[in-house]
Amino acid sequence: MAFQLLIAACSPTKRREDQGIVAKAWHNTNAHYNGYFNAREIMDETLLSLSEQHEDNYNQRLDLFPFLAVDNPASVAGELDRAIEKVAIVVKKHPFSNWTDDSYLLVGQAQLLKQDYESAERTLDFAVTEFRPRPKRGKGKSGSEESAEEEFESRREIATNETQSRRDRLKARRDAQRERERTIKQRKKEQKAAQKERERERKARIRARKKGIRLPSTNTPAAQDTTALENEPETVALEEEAELEEGPIGMISIFSNRGADEAGSGAYGSNPGSYLLKHRPAHQEIRLWLAWTLIKRDNFDRAQIILEDLRNDRGTFADVRRKAIAVQAYLYLEQDRLEEAIPYLEAAAEVAEERNERARYAYIAGQLYQELNQPGSAIDAFRAVIAAKPAYELELGARINMAQNAYLSGSGSPSEAIRDLERMAGEEKNRDYESQLLYAMAGIALNSGDETAGAEYLRRALNSPSGGPNTRVEAYQLLGDMAYTQEDFLTAKLYYDSTLQVMAQTDVRYPETSGRRDQLTGVSTNLETIALQDSLLRIGTLPDAERRSWAEEVFELRRATSSATNFSTPATRGSLPVANASATAVATGSSFWAYDNQAIRRGRRDFTRRWGDRPLEDNWRRSNRTDVSLFTDAGDAATEVPGTEPVTLVTEDEINRILADVPTDEAAQQATRAELAEAYFNLGREYRDRVGNTRLAIEAFETLDKRFPGTTYEPESWYYLYLLHQEAGNAAQARTYAERLAQRYGETKFARLANDPNFVNEMADEEAGRRRAYEAAYAAFENRNYDEARRHINASLSSLPEQHALRARYDLLSAMVAGKLEGRAAYVSGLQQVVNQYNNTPEQTRAREILRLLGESATRVPGRTEAAANTSFKASMDEIHYVLIVFENTDARLNDLKVDLENFNQKYNKADRLKSTPIYIGPSNETPMLVMRRFRDGEAALKYYRNTQENSQDFLAASGEGYQVLPVSQTNYREILKARSIGGYAEWFRENYE
Template identity: 55%
Template sequence: MKHLTRFFLLLLAFQVLVSSCSSTKRRDEQGPMAKLWHNMNSHYNGYFNAEELMAATLLTLEEQHVDNYTQRLKMFPFLEVENTSSVNGDLDKAIEKVALVVKKHPYSNWVDDSYLLIGQAQLIKQDYESAEKTFRFLVNEFRPRPQRKKSKARKGAAEPEEDAFVSRRDVETNPEQERKERLRAREDARKEKEKIRRQQEKERKAENKRREKERKARIKARKRGIKLAPIVRDTTGLRNEPEEEPAAEEEALGPVGMISIFSKAADLGTGTEAYGKKPDSYLIKHRPAFQEGRLWLAWSLIKRDNFDQAQIILEDLRADRGTFPDVRRKAMAVQAYLYLEQNNPEQAIPYLEEAAEVAEERNERARFHYIAGQLQQELGQPAGAAAAFEKAIAAKPAYELELGARLNLAQNEFLSGSGSAAEAIKKLERMAKEEKNLPYESQILFSIAALALRSGDAATGAAYLQRALASASAGPIQQLEAYKMLGDLAYADGDYLPAKLYYDSTLTVMGKTDERYAPLASRRDQLTGIAGYLQDIQLKDSLLRIGTLPVAQRDKWAKDLFEARRAAAAAPVNPVASAGQRGNLASNSVGASDFFAYNPSAVKKGKRDFERRWGERNLEDNWRRSQRTDAGLFEAEGDGTQGDPSAEEVSMITEDEIKGILQGIPTEETAQTTMRIQLAENWFNLGREYRDKLENNDKALEAFATLNERYPAANAEAESWYYQFLIHREMGNATKAAEFAKLLSGKYRGSKFDQLANDPTYASTLLAKEDQLMRDYEVAYAAFERGEYQLAFDLAAKGRGTLLGQHPLKPRYALLLAMATGNLQGRPAYIAELRQVVAQFDNTPEQTRAKEILRLLGETGSSIPGQANVSIGGGFKESMKEAHYLIIVFDKEDTDLNAAKVAVSEFNNKYYKLDRLRVTNVYLGDNNSTPVLVLRKYLTGTEAMQYFQTAREKEQEFLDAGKYSYDLFAVSQSNYREVLKARSIEDYKPWFRENYE
């Protein structure tokens, strides 16, 4: 034992000596022990730990991603997480560890693997540009060494050891030598093909010779009268050899939808062998990461929309028979991913099916089949989709994926014509009632709704969508899809107020990165004005109806409303009725727990058992009859003698309470007249919005007709008739158009709308007048540009005096007059006129330009005329490409800046360690009373805002809001200088919210 211990101590000392000497030697000077030591330390220290961090990161991202089975699934969920800040710290640690491997062991076999892992971490962090650079460096620096013919060595001489790869940093490139090697490789390939051809020709001649010999033997046997058995030809080309029974092996389930990016199993066939030689065996020696680097380079190119280069790499990897089998398998999946990113489902389907066939994990195999089925559904191929979903089920994946496939199969029976919609709905209803499917009830109900809508039954579809929302299992995804679909149904029916409200609910759940967010927000914005007018019309109609009631009926209505409110406040909570309302909150707020009350299926089962025995009961204490002593124990509902008569409530509504309820209701004639005028304006604006924003002429005509019927002789009557004239003319209804033209000429003869409807030349006259007004403005502006400021001022004042109403040239003239005044009367008059432009012309380009000029003039915190204490901003400039800082402004003067700095530094070390942010403290305010922390070293405003969003989302880790009261801002270098000049952040706050948030 002592000798063995002494041996290990000597070996350790020798390793230390080797490490101290070999660290400065070149690659070709490393001895066997030094190589072994470097490889062992680089693999089992830095690289191993980094790989473990990477695996944990991928699992975390998988848990964060939630599949939406109502939409096309993502092939690789770990690349689809919106915000990777939660794993950035672990990824940075992994990068640090392999960076140490590269630095301390530059000649080990694990350097190329370290660069591969760095690129993978950058890709997962969604830093696609850096990932591409890393992978390009890997494939350029660690390309395989070209195969060389072994020269004949003297007997007994040791042959030099060949490395699996070579770095271009260590080998001088020789273009002439490389050209010769390419020619030699081409010649070797030609010789190999010729060798195969000769071998095939030889086998063909041997086969012909064997058949000729057999034919002669049969002729000789026939002459002798010997009958031989007939020859059975093997038409399959396969040998009749006994098949081996495959070993029973338990398949790995694997994470849902994650391709095995770190597995290097080589048990798959090489597939089509187009060119090159078969890969060597790496059972013992280290396998280079060159091919995987090329695969991940293609992946990063796809994420950067460089599809052509990615396609070249993937085709080369799939066609080269020297590609490792596992890399070829991954290339199949990445090829399908490329076509999906290009929105080319037809070409993606065969690669998805091929990738599914060779996938090693059940969930991965099922996921690819599932996506292929979804694509075939989109292409209108229900038979192929059904086959794909059946394969997904046969793979025995996780139950959620299997359930999604079964739901799609039920829909495909109807789409393929093999079953009716009623049968499919009945089948799905049975699935929803199964106890194992209770956690997925909302998903099943949504599938029933989609099926009903496809069959043309919108009412049934909407009802099932409402049930899906009310289900206790409804999560954010089901809520999002149900709200959106209900909004689409209401929009299609022309029911725009519910549509707008449904879209509002959808956008609160939908992430801004969803590709549907922008068009949905645009539609919601189109409906905002219409919904506002409809709501205002409903409210004012109700108020006006109540206000016109007789006094006694109005007081009775107020008393009834008071009693209803009091009864609702005193009513006990019904757990059955409120279960649907509480279900969404419970399902979203409660995390993973073994407590039975957090299990929706267990709660539902218990509720059903209780109701089966005791019926529905109100939520109250001591409900058992054996323990109750109250007077109403044996009284039936509806009896007039319930309770104690002496305890009858005598509380009456007071006059003040009646007045409070009736407050805002127009009871006077003048108030009612004012409200009718407002209703007429709402109906006119509603009709105009229908026509101009939604191009819904039927709804517009309906709104204008309501206006003319309810409020004849309204202020907008002439314009509403002209709108109806235009709509009927556009719809080809000449008779109705002529009626409205006649109405205009009769009641509003000589008006603008009469002339537009009845005088064809009037429109061209108006255009000519508008052209003249524009030319007058251009003349005035040209005088200003020539420096003739007095002439420009006179022309602008004259031109503005000719404009009537809210003419679009008025703000232009106002800004021109302000600029001319500034040149004639100086800075104070210039500033005063610019403030008038800002105050008078809201939401115009001229107002924006006036604000910019005021900022350039250094008018920080200036007030706008007519708007007290409204800031117009300081001399701040918007530049997202400029270098940015983060500033943390604390509200309390006695804030412990050192403790805050430590907390921020810990946050940076966890999530932004590689960015090396520097935290410094400054003080603002006239008396240096406002403590501020400044985080420096950012490249662009986009990166600064990413930090801003992460700090907001992880507020407790960044700076506990309960402990610190602060504001966080991103600020460019130039704007930071403006803040320091003003020694205040107050003017920057509104500017930041306007331009960044």
């Protein structure tokens, strides 16, 4: 019977006030140690995983909170979903336990780590309202410590608690008002006392100065400039400060709220109460994380209100206030308000409880001082980093920055700073950081105006064995920018190519770098064409003997280069602007001996010391050797024949292969000149239209004019020169080219554009006339006057240019007229012609729709599938979306693949509850496919799509099947089912979604 009563007392359906002491203890114990404890353990493991995933880039401003800056949060989404599930059970089974509010806090934290900011805001918003504290209704006198103490109570309980009357709420308001008035009076009293003390000290200094006595400074930390931190907690620096724990360098302790029960003491203002023996409400922590989430949602005003309240409220717990100071700095950093963020970073460093956390705040403050061109203050901040005794990476970064700022503050010279860094690079302990030190030297050299030395240091940083992806990105980017500034566009494009190989696509600079690379692609292609064709043309005009001698030299050079490459290191290949950065990046983290460049260099030196400078060759291929040095070594004088030159046995076939592309006859040389003329013309257009460099565009067109006169590009190139000289302000030169156009090409549109101001209006009128003619033809069709419509079409097409946009409309209208006059066959034939001839046009889309209604298919375009040109799909990101996984193997086992897909979803998208359905599609049901439902909009489907790309090692990798992942809206999915084909959707998806 007693057991049954105990079970009844522990029933989770009872209200809080109906539960006894034993029931409350049972719920609290199970909630804490079964669900919440395990969820916290999962969260800790997740933070360690994120810490390993994030790598600090000391060449840029550090992330204040690295756990919010990871590139691939989906990698831990599965574990975070597990944590959410565990605390969800806590809330469901123990809704009135003391750990319910902590469970909601953990859910919000997990959603924030997943970068699901919208869900995190909803969760934390609910928790802030649901678990707000209320003044404890004690019997003590109003305003006493007992009545000021707070306790947790759910909103639902308040709503159903009959004892909570209006009189109690008014009393609580009056108590709070009295507390505020006492606080204001106390602050005013303290301010007056401080003012009197300052006045007394000022008068004492005046009296002492008159007597010739200099009093020591009496400034205290409280008297220093802390304008931005008027209400922050004052920290007293003890002479013998206790040794702080080091703490993690990446995921700083601000995330964890463990030990919060012990953190109640030391609060600003009145003691909020001791929680050593009872559970502390999580309301303040929930508000703090809500402010964090609002910052990520760009709701800065509301976040500011919460943070100010947490920092200024006398009842805020000390640990929450410490975190709120750091989050306030984060808010200003997100708004790019650097000067306002610095005081809060310095204050957060003062109250931090771990060495790495303290050093990180001070380090970022130093970086902000650097950005604000305050090198003296930056040095002080980096000294604070070193004084905190953090991890060596932070200490080394601080020392590097101190060397960089020393000469800027006037306390040294660039040469001294570089010498200090060179000394640091030579130390054994800094061998793994050599590239970082070299990059810092490059920055000093460039800031002092020595671009040659700066570029050399950057190349050394790239060739350093310690060069990681972060340094490579910065060095390649900087070298590309330098080459771009120097108008060396070919080299700049190559460096940007290398930059994009190692730069993460999530980097904020990726779009700009990619755009500049694309901007220079045409220029570099034409420059390479000009260099190659010029060389071939010059060799082609040489006499046969000199050409043959050149081919033999090329053969020898290739053989020597091939031998050297077999044993070359990245350092010897560093002169090339583009390296296989991705391979190097992979090799850097390998223990394979061939990837250790230092070991290779040592082995090479030992070999040379013992055996001399021998050629690198395979001994077991002697049967294929043809040169005379087969059985001799360099220096064997007895084998040399006096008066004879070394003979190289180059076969005729090898010479012919080398000379295969060299133009030796007049026709080939003329073709090469035509190719050069086209390259110069395209280069001039790229310089003007893509790069915007007027001077180089003029040079390219003038070179074309001088070297290749009379080409088909001449009238257009002269018109470009006319425009370019006008843009450059050279009116006389522009007039010259206008006159030349009038004299030689007077009937062309270029001559008329340069000489006839009214020609542009005439062209506009002519275009308007063509449109009116089309409208007349279409009106005749609408009025069912099909013969007249055909006459209009035939008359207009005869004078319409070949590439004019109206041709597609006329051909579609002609097909429709043919259908009315000649029947179905002519109609279908005309529509199929439009589909095949006018790719990716509205007319093609319309023609295909008509063919589908007629039950006909478009004829296949060569090289494309029938459905490849389907443009009936429509973009609708707000619509419900599915994700299709289309498999290449027609015999794919969909049931097994579905299990693999479910495993992936359980790991990365467990909370989304996605369902997949196997189907077959195609005329003969030959294409297997999994349809995964469903996503609220296109952005959610794209997020899942990117997740499969980033975690491809877990997505159906074990199956070995080839597949495509394609997000699709409901409307477009119906189109696919209607056509019974997936053909063409992949191309449409890449054009409209990616």
